[in-house]
Structures are given as structure tokens and as C-alpha cells.
Amino acid sequence: GTVKEDNKLIPLDGQQRLTTLFLLHWYLYSISKNLSEETKEIFLKFTYETRLSSRRFCEALVNNNISIDDSKKISVQIMDNSWFYFTWKKDPTIKAMLTMLDAINAKFKGKIEFWEKLKTTNLIEFEFLPLNKFNLTDELYVKMNARGKALSDFENFKSWLDEKLEEKTTETFKKEWSLKLDTVWTDLFWRNDNEDFSIDEEMMIFFRGMAMFNYIEKYEETNDTKKDFEKRIGELNSTKNYISNKEFENILFKDDNNPIFNEINCFLDFYSKNETTVLNLLKKVNFWKDGEENLFLKFIQEPNFSQRVLFYGLYKYILKNSVNFQKKELEVTRFFRVLRNLVNNSDVNASNIKNILISINNLVETDDILTLISNENTKLQGFYGSQTTEEQLKATLILQNPELDWENEIIEVENHLLFKGSINFILPEKKDSLLDKFVLRKNVSMILFKENGVSIGKESNLLGRSMLVFGLGLIDDYEIWLGGKWNQYWKKDLQDKNKYPYILNTIDLLLNQESEKFTEIIESKIQKFVYEEDNIPKWKLTLLKNPCLFKSYTCYGRVKKDWRGINLYEQQKFNANANAILIENNRNEVITYFIEKLKFKLKHQNINKCGKYYAGDDIILLKEGITLIFKKEILKAKIKDLDFEKEYDFTKGIENFLPDLENNLKLLDYTTN
Numbered sequence: 001g002t003v004k005e006d007n008k009l010i011p012l013d014g015q016q017r018l019t020t021l022f023l024l025h026w027y028l029y030s031i032s033k034n035l036s037e038e039t040k041e042i043f044l045k046f047t048y049e050t051r052l053s054s055r056r057f058c059e060a061l062v063n064n065n066i067s068i069d070d071s072k073k074i075s076v077q078i079m080d081n082s083w084f085y086f087t088w089k090k091d092p093t094i095k096a097m098l099t100m101l102d103a104i105n106a107k108f109k110g111k112i113e114f115w116e117k118l119k120t121t122n123l124i125e126f127e128f129l130p131l132n133k134f135n136l137t138d139e140l141y142v143k144m145n146a147r148g149k150a151l152s153d154f155e156n157f158k159s160w161l162d163e164k165l166e167e168k169t170t171e172t173f174k175k176e177w178s179l180k181l182d183t184v185w186t187d188l189f190w191r192n193d194n195e196d197f198s199i200d201e202e203m204m205i206f207f208r209g210m211a212m213f214n215y216i217e218k219y220e221e222t223n224d225t226k227k228d229f230e231k232r233i234g235e236l237n238s239t240k241n242y243i244s245n246k247e248f249e250n251i252l253f254k255d256d257n258n259p260i261f262n263e264i265n266c267f268l269d270f271y272s273k274n275e276t277t278v279l280n281l282l283k284k285v286n287f288w289k290d291g292e293e294n295l296f297l298k299f300i301q302e303p304n305f306s307q308r309v310l311f312y313g314l315y316k317y318i319l320k321n322s323v324n325f326q327k328k329e330l331e332v333t334r335f336f337r338v339l340r341n342l343v344n345n346s347d348v349n350a351s352n353i354k355n356i357l358i359s360i361n362n363l364v365e366t367d368d369i370l371t372l373i374s375n376e377n378t379k380l381q382g383f384y385g386s387q388t389t390e391e392q393l394k395a396t397l398i399l400q401n402p403e404l405d406w407e408n409e410i411i412e413v414e415n416h417l418l419f420k421g422s423i424n425f426i427l428p429e430k431k432d433s434l435l436d437k438f439v440l441r442k443n444v445s446m447i448l449f450k451e452n453g454v455s456i457g458k459e460s461n462l463l464g465r466s467m468l469v470f471g472l473g474l475i476d477d478y479e480i481w482l483g484g485k486w487n488q489y490w491k492k493d494l495q496d497k498n499k500y501p502y503i504l505n506t507i508d509l510l511l512n513q514e515s516e517k518f519t520e521i522i523e524s525k526i527q528k529f530v531y532e533e534d535n536i537p538k539w540k541l542t543l544l545k546n547p548c549l550f551k552s553y554t555c556y557g558r559v560k561k562d563w564r565g566i567n568l569y570e571q572q573k574f575n576a577n578a579n580a581i582l583i584e585n586n587r588n589e590v591i592t593y594f595i596e597k598l599k600f601k602l603k604h605q606n607i608n609k610c611g612k613y614y615a616g617d618d619i620i621l622l623k624e625g626i627t628l629i630f631k632k633e634i635l636k637a638k639i640k641d642l643d644f645e646k647e648y649d650f651t652k653g654i655e656n657f658l659p660d661l662e663n664n665l666k667l668l669d670y671t672t673n
Helices: 014-034 037-043 053-061 074-079 086-090 093-109 115-118 138-143 153-168 171-182 182-189 201-218 226-237 245-252 258-284 295-299 305-321 329-344 355-364 371-376 385-400 407-416 437-447 462-469 487-494 502-507 515-532 538-545 547-551 589-594 657-665
Strands: 480-481 558-562 566-568 580-581 619-624 626-630 632-641 645-649
Touching: 014 037, 014 093, 014 115, 014 305, 014 619, 037 053, 053 153, 074 093, 086 182, 153 171, 153 201, 171 182, 171 258, 182 201, 182 258, 182 589, 201 226, 201 245, 201 258, 201 295, 201 305, 201 355, 226 538, 245 371, 258 295, 258 305, 258 329, 295 305, 295 480, 305 329, 305 355, 305 487, 329 355, 329 385, 329 407, 355 371, 385 407, 407 437, 407 566, 437 502, 437 515, 462 502, 462 515, 462 538, 480 580, 502 515, 515 538, 538 566, 580 589, 589 619, 632 657, 645 657
Parallel strands: none
Antiparallel strands: 480 558, 558 566, 566 580, 619 626, 626 632, 632 645
């Protein structure tokens, strides 16, 4: 080890043995009844440099005289004291010390005279090897802990931070910070542990997150530096990337007065004392899944960007409202409901997180969140414009109609597990609209949809086909998604303003109807449209009349128009038309006729879908040396071993080309009969 100029010994090896000797001396001293301040001062010289919890425990052990009862385990007696922190029970070093004290007590119980012998006649000696003889320094010690294992990232960080705070802040602040970080704040982190019996990782993630916030707030972003800024945010966001203490220093100690540490101090003080109160209020907001309301817990357990900004809202809100937090229940729940909606329905990422934090800072400054966001001049940059507009309308409806129950009705439908705060599709366009119509639409919507999509006609894509009846066509003459079977596609549809009218028409069709009849009512509307309407586009008619295409072929409901024609796709991703069915003309019917009536066979049987539909660009039929190739609109007829090839336009109907095709085959001594 090393002996410092102030005569302090810093061991490189032997920490466990030295700790055992310390505990043995303390125990024999305590039972000897020969207590003195002079001896106590000697004991206080034994300390842990990097493990602050162990240091605090040893100090408490010496400073608090314990009357040892031989009828009880000494560890139990120590833990029963008011100065013993609950979190120390989980500290591996302290647990080992308590175990050793029980062993010492069992061995030396009642040996009062041993203390005098130990300090006078039987002095313990050990060999010391100075590091400087080998040109080594005690920096090597920082890489080891009391049990001979490498220090965790957080232990290194905490040791470094302790020194920096001593250098950069007042003695009082640093002392209080170190004590709380090792006691009441540690208790908070243990209450939010991920059950791996260590909170080092959670604490490290917390301080990384706070460093990220400070970096974002202080960074002056320009177009030239935007790319570097986003890269740095990505590095800070990933808990797998190592951040050196030098980098932490550049981020956390950028300002001379270090306000970030005053803020962290205030937040952790408040939250550690009022955690239950905060969680109970956040639970009333409903974050759609049990445990999601614990924004602090999510923030220290490898958070994503959305979880980070939700916690940032809590962090800033508490800093602004810690004095009156418990008295502002309605305002607290309103604030976090709005923030929840904005975050959940926006894509939070490195490119917009700075603007989002700016918006959150603006929001926490108000004492009336609804009044602020109902103002058309309020700008919430970073969040999706569609969601900010929706929140503005909802706030206006609530404030302009205080005698009505707009707020509770809105909250009820926002809490739906599919809608999750985005309900623009059933909101009225006018701010003075009647509540009754909204309630009726809300009630139908909450039955019609469920967490994983639609509740009725999922296999036949009943609701998607209903939208076709009410006028939905190819968006920009290019493509549409018809909801499909899965919730993510219906979630997109319900946020697509182009589809609002068609969804609402279906919902209005079901107003004041029994939910058991919803399927029958919609199917009846579809059938009536099919048989009474003229000039229905072929592709739309195909989908309306053949629900089996959704049940047996595709669960995505994507229809796309390109140079190949209008096709229904089987899969979510597509680089070619190998798994798409052409639905814009009569190709499927013509191919079926040749198979069923003229006894041709498919070259590739696996392209047959739902019995009478065929997937792919070119559909090939074979019969006795005859090859028919069906393209988008053209049929190519070929005969094996003969120089014969002719093309026909099959879209004009079988009767317009079949006689000529048969005649040519007969002339060549081939027949289709």
C-alpha cells in the first residue's frame, strides 16, 4: 500500500483482513465498558475511501455506543437502532460486516478482559510493502473495492463526483449531498430496484439522464452542429456507451454556479419524502399499463426517449410546484394527462427532443394548463402538430362548457387501450358542438375497437370494407391501408384525418343500436351498396364481395396502385409483386374460367389464393403443350415446339377473344375441348 504525508495508510490488498481486525477491536472495546473519547477518535481513523455507505456505517458504529445483549445476535441489535438505515441491509459490504460481528460475538462473548490484552500485551502486527518501491501509485486502488472486485461505474463516478462537489460547491452543500446520497436517496433507489440486489446501475442511469438533460438545455444547436448534437444525444441515451468522468465534468460542471446539482438536490429531497403521494396522483392519470405511472422508476431502468421526457416533465413540475404539489390535485392530473397524450402520440427522438424539453419548460410555468394550451398562440414545438391541435380543441371544449361533463367523457375515451390519448377521429370540428353527439360516438367507438384492433369482423375486415362503401378510395390515387387485423394499423387509421369521415360514417350507422347487431348492420350496408350502386371500381367491388381475401390471404389490408396495376398485398413489406393479387380487372375470373371450364392447370399451384384468385405479375397456365401467360391486361398464347405466339386483350371479356384463340389452336391441330 501507500503511506500518505499525513500518515494515512491506504492499502492495496488486505482490506478484508483489516476490516475484520477493526471489527474485532471495536467489539472487544465495546464489551469492555472501558470507553473513552480518545479511543473513539482512533477508531474513526478507519474509513472507506470509495464505498461511502461502508464509511457511514463504520462511523455510526463508533459514534453510537451500543449496550450489547448476549441473548441476541449483535447484528439484530445493531439493525434495531434508529441510526441504522434500511438500505444498509442490502449493502453487500455492510452485510458481510454484520455477519463477521455475529461470528466474533459467538467466539468472544463475555471476554471483557481481552480488550486490555489486545491493546497492550498482544499487539497485532502485519507486513507492509510500500508501492513506491516499485514505482507504483495508489491509483491502482481505485480499480479495486473492499472485496477485491473491480469498482462499478457508479462507484467510480460517485467517488469522482464527491471530489468535484468538494471543489465546486460549499462545504455544507457537499456534506449534506454526500450524506443524503448514501442514506435517504439510496433508500429511494432501493425502493425502485429491479430486484438484482444492486442499485449502482439505477443510480448511474439516473445521473446519465440528468447529464443528458443538462447537455440538451445548454447546447446551442445550429444547422451546422445538428448532426453532432444528435449523435451525442444517441450516445447519452444508450446505457451501453461508456461516459468518462472527464465527459461528465464537461456536461455537469459547465456553469460556475452548478444549478443542476441544486435542482437534483431539490427534486430528490421532495420525491424521496413524497413518493407515495406523487405515485397516487399519477395513477389517477392512467398511463394505460400498470407501473407506467412510476415515471421515476422508468427513468432509472434503461428508459427510451419517451420515458425520458415524461420524467423530465415530472422533474421540472416538482421543481416548480414542490410547495403546493399536494394541494393541486386537479391541476397535477390535468398537466400529466396532457403531457402523456402529447408524448405518446409523437415520435420523440434525438432530432426533436430539445424542442420538446423547451415546450415542457413552458408548460410547467403555468398554473392552469388547459387555459394555456387552449390559447391558439401557444406553440408546443417538437410534438406532432395533429396532437397539439387535438389537445387545444379538448381544452377549449372543457373550459367553454363548464356546466357539461366534457372533461370526464374525454378522459374516459382517452384511456381506451387502443386510442391512448388520440381521439381526434370522434372529436367535433366546432368548439360549440353538442356533448350528446360526442357521447354517442364515444360509446360506439369504445365497443367497436379494443386494444388489439377491432372487436367485430376482424377476419373479414368488416370495418375496412365499410369505409370503402362510404367513399374511401386510393389516397392520392396511390394506395390505402384498410386497417387489417392488427392494432398498429387501426391506430394509424384512427390518426389519419383522410379517413375520419369514413370511420365516422360507420360509427354513426351504429348510434343507438345494440352492440350485438353491429356486424349485421354493417354487413347489410355493404351488401346493399354492392347490389344497388352502379360504376363501382372493379378493385373496390372485388374487396367488398370477397371477405375471404382478408380472412385467408392478407391480414394487412394494403391496396397499392403502380405500373403493375392495382394490387392487394399479402405481406407487410414488399419488394415485388410476387405475393400480390391484381384486382383492378377481370384477370382472376378469366384464369378461373380456363382452369375450371377448359381444364388448364397452374404452372405454380402455390399462387392460388382463396380458390379463385392468383398472386403474381405473370400467371402461367399449361395444357398439352399449350402455354398461356396472363400479364396485367394481355394474354400470351404459345405452343411448345411450334413457332406460334399470339397476344389477346382479355379485359374486354372472354367472349371477345376465346373464339379466335380456339380457332388458331385448331388450325394448328391443338384443341381445348
